[in-house]
Every structure is written in C-alpha cells, then in structure tokens.
Amino acid sequence: MIITKKKDIKDILAALEGKETVYLFGCDSCAEQCNTGGQKELDEMAAILTENGKKVVGSSLPAETCYRQLALKDYRNKPEIKEAEAVLVLACGAGVRTVADVADETQPVYPALDSLFLATVERVGRFFEGCSLCGECVLIDTGGICPHTECPKGLLNGPCGGMADGMCEVDTGNECAWVRIYARLKKQNRLDSMKKIAAPKDHSVGTKPKKVLLRNPAGPALKKK
Numbered sequence: 001m002i003i004t005k006k007k008d009i010k011d012i013l014a015a016l017e018g019k020e021t022v023y024l025f026g027c028d029s030c031a032e033q034c035n036t037g038g039q040k041e042l043d044e045m046a047a048i049l050t051e052n053g054k055k056v057v058g059s060s061l062p063a064e065t066c067y068r069q070l071a072l073k074d075y076r077n078k079p080e081i082k083e084a085e086a087v088l089v090l091a092c093g094a095g096v097r098t099v100a101d102v103a104d105e106t107q108p109v110y111p112a113l114d115s116l117f118l119a120t121v122e123r124v125g126r127f128f129e130g131c132s133l134c135g136e137c138v139l140i141d142t143g144g145i146c147p148h149t150e151c152p153k154g155l156l157n158g159p160c161g162g163m164a165d166g167m168c169e170v171d172t173g174n175e176c177a178w179v180r181i182y183a184r185l186k187k188q189n190r191l192d193s194m195k196k197i198a199a200p201k202d203h204s205v206g207t208k209p210k211k212v213l214l215r216n217p218a219g220p221a222l223k224k225k
C-alpha cells in the first residue's frame with residue numbers, strides 16, 4: 001500500500017490561485033485507508049475550498065485512481081470534469097500522474113497529498129516501510145527483513161560499528177535490522193546465509209522510470225486517449 005500525507009492547505013490554495021472551478025479526485029484504495037483521500041477527505045476538501053471562494057464542481061472516488069481506465073471512465077462520463085479550471089487529486093503521485101495523463105493537456109492537475117512509502121500494513125492505521133522497491137531483492141538471504149530499507153544506512157553485509165545493545169545507532173528507536181536478521185536466521189537454522197558476502201548493489205536495476213509490459217510489449221509506453 002502507498003502511504004500518503006496531506007499537503008499543507010496553504011500550498012494547495014497557492015497552487016489554485018486564480019482558478020475558480022475545481023474538480024476533486026480521491027482514491028478509494030490506499031489514500032482512503034490513510035485517511036487522506038476517501039469520501040470524508042473529499043468532503044472536507046470541498047468545504048475548505050468553498051470557504052476559500054472556490055466552486056467545487058464535482059468529485060470522483062475511483063476504486064484505484066492509479067488505474068488509467070477508471071480515471072478515463074469518469075472523464076468520459078462526467079462533462080463537469082473537463083469544464084473545471086483545475087483538478088485536485090487526493091491520491092498518491094501515481095494517481096495524480098494517471099489523472100494528468102487522462103486530462104486534456106491544457107487542464108492543470110494538482111496533487112493534494114505527498115507520497116511517502118510502500119507499506120506493510122500491520123492493521124488498519126499502522127503502516128511500516130518494509131521494502132523500498134530496489135529492483136534486486138535480497139530477502140532470500142535475510143530472513144524476510146530488508147536491510148536495504150530497515151537499516152537506515154542500507155548496509156547489506158551485517159551491522160555497522162554503531163549498534164549498541166541490539167539497538168540502531170541512528171535515532172529511529174528501532175532494533176538494529178541486522179540483529180533482527182541474525183535472530184530470525186538463527187531460529188531458522190540458516191546462519192550460513194550471514195557468511196555470504198552480498199555484492200555491491202546494482203543500482204542500474206533501479207533506473208527510473210521503470211515499466212513492466214506484460215501485454216503488447218512492442219506498443220507505446222502509454223496508450224493515447
């Protein structure tokens with residue numbers, strides 16, 4: 001799940017300066033669970049914009065705003081979207097990007113949220129970063145705990161010299177990732193994995209922007225509207 005937080009409303013109002021009519025997009029998936037882009041947040045944003053002299057001409061809450069076909073469906077079925085002077089998206093950056101691709105290129109599309117990280121969801125409202133999408137997973141040797149993500153220094157071959165009493169020297173309040181990796185591998189009788197020297201990270205596999213084309217790989221990166 002993608003974790004988001006609300007932008008400062010002052011920054012949003014500054015971006016909307018000079019625009020009178022605004023259409024809102026939320027996202028009924030990740031942003032809804034983060035309390036940043038569900039129906040409640042759409043209603044709150046509409047009220048704030050109205051108080052600040054804007055006319056909110058409508059809103060959409062797609063099941064997943066990063067899914068182009070869903071945003072496109074709303075653009076085709078709701079003429080008021082195209083008539084708005086600006087679109088404000090309460091979703092992660094992928095959702096904003098998707099709406100911006102679907103919108104007419106003359107229509108500005110703004111983010112209302114900041115996108116933070118890909119989360120493991122412990123339970124509703126408790127989100128933890130467990131993977132930073134490096135493109136070359138090492139969990140096979142680390143007992144399912146990611147040193148790239150959970151060690152603030154991203155060390156791949158055991159702990160740094162600063163670990164004290166099992167705790168990370170960086171002020172995270174967390175146990176050292178490598179202490180946890182060791183403990184888990186020990187329980188699994190896999191401590192031999194600790195002896196493997198991990199090669200330097202191949203950052204070329206993380207080159208951006210990434211894409212995966214399971215269908216029509218020879219086609220354009222993004223289908224025209």
Ligand code: SF4
Binds near residue numbers: 135137139
């Ligand atoms: S090594 Fe860590 S950051 Fe890379 S893919 Fe695996 S879990 Fe994600």
Ligand code: SF4
Binds near residue numbers: 150155160167176
């Ligand atoms: S103490 Fe452990 S988790 Fe913290 S920076 Fe050093 S190796 Fe990484």
